Amino acid sequence: MSRPTLRAIVVGAGGLGRVWIETIQDFEETEVVGIVDVRPEAAESAAQDAELSGIHVGDNLIEALDEVHPDFVVDVTIPSVHHEVVIPSLEWGVPVLGEKPMTDSLEKARAMVAASERSGKLYMVSQSRRFDPNLFAFRELIRRDAGLPLGILNADFYIGHHMETFRHGLEHVLLLDMGVHIFDKARFISGEEPVAVYCEDFNPSWSWLQGMSSASAIFEMTSNLRFTFSGSWVSEGHHTSWQSEWRAVGPDGTVTWDGLTEPVAEIALAPEPGTRLSQFESRTLGAIPEVEQQFAGSLREFVRALRTGETPMGECHDNIKTLAMALGAIQSAETGQRVPISLE
């Protein structure tokens, strides 16, 4: 017997809103029944381009909720206003799948988590970059071959991005925008949580971005792990992958991942007598095929949670820890101090 289709309102019909409309329409268990944007013409043109007629299109979220009674809301507005979509939706009584970063301050984030608790409705943040078969393989290879706990984890992200949209106005654009993806993956890969951070962010002389385009950060994580991150949005040539380049060092060896292809482990074998350096054996695992990519994977995770009541990846009580890493790094960059990261 086929399961009832879950009906969604998409709020925010900008660049990524259109991707979400397509993703929801493409998934056999979901459909778009409303599009809301403070720019009603953007909502209208997104509906037309997706060939959706007869759905609710407008600029008022509550009116849309009252008219359509959706099964869930997808929030694809900009970070500074996510709370203005998420809290009223939860209070109205509908679960929310929201874009990253959860928001731009811990105060707003705590209010969003509290709204989820009060309403008893799920609020999941879509960290789409977790949904990658090679990332799952990297995580698995670390556990199988390098061993836990990790002692060292490093991520490098270098892409020259001539970006438009709201990102231009973000003061700490690398840390709050792409940083959130990378910090979230560090938590996922290592299984550890942030303790403290020291970070500097800056603009090289040629930067075409107003906000801080480049950063270096050292996170202390639980189990004495050090996670180091360096990256830039204004680095031309020798780009890394969008997933970053990773190195994870555990008690038994090292796993590297270029963010694109199969991760590779090198496991230490005992040094030959009289030599100082270990021998190594290379091991691979292959991508974990059942992991669906990016937004489709994230939507499937959310729908599974709605249907089963299980807690999905990115549930707000968990995702606020990812946001705390980004906001801690920003606070450190602004104050020049090492900042403890409070998860309370």
Ligand SMILES: NC(=O)c1ccc[n+]([C@@H]2O[C@H](COP(=O)([O-])OP(=O)(O)OC[C@H]3O[C@@H](n4cnc5c(N)ncnc54)[C@H](O)[C@@H]3O)[C@@H](O)[C@H]2O)c1
């Ligand atoms: N997961 C990813 O890989 C990924 C990629 C791109 C963007 N994003 C995230 O998606 C979100 C949107 O990004 P974008 O690139 O589409 O931005 P965008 O600026 O292109 O679109 C945002 C839209 O939201 C609308 N909007 C603003 N305030 C609103 C409100 N209060 N109510 C209703 N609509 C409102 C704007 O009019 C605009 O149409 C951001 O949080 C961004 O970080 C994630």
